[in-house]
Amino acid sequence: MNSLSLITSCLTLGSTDPHPNVTPSVLYGLGWLYLILFAMNAVWTWKSYHRGRHFRLPEFLGGMDMPNAAAWSMYSIALLLVSVTHLTCASVPEALRWFVMPDFAKAAIDFVVADARRYFAVTTFGFIGMLLLRNWLAKPNVGWVLLNLALLFLCVSLTDWDFRQIVGKPDNVPIVAMLFIVGFFTWLFFYRANENDRRAAQGQGPVEAENNEKVLTWPDLVYTEMICMIAVTALLILWGIALQAPLEEPASAVKTPNPSKAPWYFLGLQEMLVYFDPWLAGVVFPSVIIGGMMAIPYIDFNKLGNGYYTFNQRKFAITAFMFGFLPLWIGMITLGTFLRGPNWNIFGIYEYWDVHKLEALNNVSLSEYFWYGIGQPLPMAPAGANFWTQAPYILLREFVGFVAIGIYLGVLPMVMAMTVFKKFFLRMGFLRYMVFSNLVLMMAALPITMVLRWAANLKYFIKIPEWFFNV
């Protein structure tokens, strides 16, 4: 069904569609969102006018100088018109069909996100792109355009019923907000880091070292804190009035919801369960994450970048930490919250959560690859054998996996110490270097396992279900 026929079917009220994409109340609400967007851009236009920057129109448009503010004001006025149209024509959805996410765009976006491989590729390459383009992205105008695009995307997507179901869930609203907030602060970091890096290239100290006189805590800090406290209190009260805290049916130990999700901040760990057994994903890796984070100050020997923003002076540390925080932690929470549906299948953001969606899974372990590869059956202990008789058979069966992991965590650090991490090894000493390299390799284990799963259906490197020991 295309969007137009859907709108017309909505119009033939009382709509028979139980999941209407556009309804008058949705359009009316969007009108207010566009109005907020207009207000934001009006303020931006004002600031742009005072900054007084110009840009050159392309030749076919006359090639003359235009103030940036002129472009922003035209955009703002367009938003105002869109807003007014929504507020006044909300009851005539067909008049607003141009502001609905078109079906081909929905299909394209769902194609990209509704697949763990493509989702991971997009977030990872997006992350790399962000690092490479950081000088361009950190420009205020570029950041503002990106914010506008993200908000416009949110607005037009809200015309989709399935999108509203998943994004509008009260518990998910803070996660949507978090994506914007994390994006903003990442932008702010690059903005400040670029400035300091540029200054460092010219032999100047960081911005933070300039104009750094001592001021009295009262009023300079105490007032800021007071205003922050009032703002946070007001926000919480408004949020509490606008959105009711979720309360579902009374608990029932026999009715398992599908999907059953952990609290949202643990969804990154739950996502790891797809690739690792619970003892790794639920116990070992969280402990390693906590322990590894505590170890950071003791393995980072770089004395630069203490107390000011910089990227160039701490390239490796910041890239590694950001990779863990953005695509892995925040990215996996986003995947788990918005895309994981019934039976832990992945659904597009515009896709209906169909309980009967089927996804073929056919996973093989490394030992099966090896033994079937050389044309041998898996070594099996005679039935009913005791632990000590079984053990050698099991270890023989899985020896490739043990060797692979031994190489990965034992030999690979040595090889890296002599090649890519030579400088690190010399500065750190043996023990610190081994802790550091194992932490890095464990963080890399998640993407590596994902890629192997997708490329070769590989589930386990070591598969000993007899001992609950699957890696």
Add this chain to the structure above:
Amino acid sequence: MSVGDYIRDSQIWKSVFRHPAPYDRRNRVVVMLTNFFLHLHPVSIKQQGIALSYTWCMGGITFFLFLVETITGVLLMFYYRPTLEWAFNDILALRDVTTLGIMREIHRWGAHAMVITVWLHMYRVFLTGSYKPPREFNWVVGVILLKLTLLLSFTGYLLPWDQLAIWAITVGSNMARATPVLGHEGPGFQFLNLGGYDLITNASDARFLLLGSRFVGEETLNRFYILHCVAIPLAAAGLIAIHFWRVRKDGGISQPL
């Protein structure tokens, strides 16, 4: 004499605030030294160290949210009974009939916000390299506080006793079953046995310790309630005090060396 002056000249006011209002430099210094709450801060501070675009204010907001959670939490404790019979109904009543039932909304949204702000605080501290010497140990304390924040939120998730609550906790705590050596479905649990009898069973493993039962039941509700309202907040409050004290002792908010 204006009313304000009259109040400030009274014996009561002077007994509380031992000096004139902080309008001049001297009294702005004195207020920081004599006020119990303000003495957390130094008297004067580097200008760039308190710039919002440097600190993002996230640590401060996290602490403020901790206070909000404590206050709204205490108010909720007056109303809520952690038993199978009452837990869900009390929350229902908070939603539908209780005056100031909005405390639950503020408590829940504040908890979500606190998880986000504590992550952003960590993000900022990492990006400014503030964990570097001499602040290494305070970073470690901070990581523990981050974990306590998540545990506070996790234990609180169960208390409404609805479908969302028990299944989220079931999913979350099922992992403990697979704890190496200490979980009854974890690798190496066979090592702990006595004369052929396993010491680690589903009634004695790490998950049982967490839940107080073999499944999420009334014992779990009680256990999580105590953890949520007493044990973890006390631990967090203690560590927060150390965290703040160490900020001062390690040289204040980080600055270019």
